[in-house]
Amino acid sequence: MPGPARLGGQRAAETVVVGCADGALIYADGRIAKATSPDEDGSIGTLSGAPNSAVVLGNYSEPTQVSLIDTASDQVHLVGLPAAYSGTSLARGDDGEALVLGTDGQIHVIDPETREVVAAIPVIEEWSVPEDWQEPRPGLTALDGSVFVTDPGTATIHAVDIPTAEVWNTAELNVTPNDLIGVTGDLVAEVSEDDHAHDEDDPAHDHDHDHDHDEDDHDHDDEDHDH
Structure with missing residues (x-):
């Protein structure tokens, strides 16, 4: 059955997930299912999927919890974190890890199957989630085996290797970063x-x-x- 409000959408392993005010809608193979949040006001809006995982990472109405939406069992599971985060703080690793950049400046690595926080990688200084959603805040994205973190407070971008927990590169920017998306830049030209x-x-x-x-x-x- 449909949720009371649609808030965001994401694909995961040939499945479409749409967040709503009390959980998420899951569409796969012509079937629509409802994954209901464990709390009455458990809204889910920002989602991050991975092609090699049936679990979708999502935000949650509680600022120190994230949601893991299991598209195989149509269930919403919650994982507690030691810090808050923002809508730009969610990403997925190469192996499907759920990644959350907390206000403590660390990337919290979550195993989507066991739903356990398996690592915390310090990257930037502590920060606060702005009250105005249009204000710049740190961002997180994964690309080509690395995870990139932007810090508007210092106008920097950091490259992180998740398996080794190493911040392997840092660069200064001449603009204040706000949102972040990664592209390969590869150009494939074929003449038929x-x-x-x-x-x-x-x-x-x-x-x-x-x-x-x-x-x-x-x-x-x-x-x-x-x-």
């Missing part, structure tokens, strides 16, 4: 036979050929003039 056929039909392509023929005719005229 159909594309080549279209090029053959292109008038500009014919013009090039005509130009070549004109050059040949000009060369012949010069030879006749010499004779």
Whole structure:
């Protein structure tokens, strides 16, 4: 049955999850199920999925708890943290780990299967969640085997290796970072036979050929003039 308010959505292993005011809706294989929060006012809005995990990480109405939505069992489980966090503080690791950047400046690593906090990695100084949601706050995103953390207080970005708990690079920015998203920057260009056929039909392509023929005719005229 539908939730009273839709707040956010995410994909996880061919499943679509939509957060709402009292849990989450789960769509998979033509079936819609409701995963109800354990608390009456347990709203879920920000979600982070992983292609290799059936569990979706979500925020929760309680500021020191996150939700783990099990799309296989249609259940919402809660994990307590020693610090608060914001909507930009959730990400997933390469192995599907649930990652939360707390206001204590640490990345809290959660095993989505056991629902245990297995590590805490210090990255930045302590910070506070702004009351205005449009105000800059630290961000967290995963890309190419690393996790990146932005700190608007110091205008810096940090690269973190989760398995070794190492902050392996830090760079200063000339802007105040707010939100964060990662892209590979890879460009894949493929030319198919159909594309080549279209090029053959292109008038500009014919013009090039005509130009070549004109050059040949000009060369012949010069030879006749010499004779």
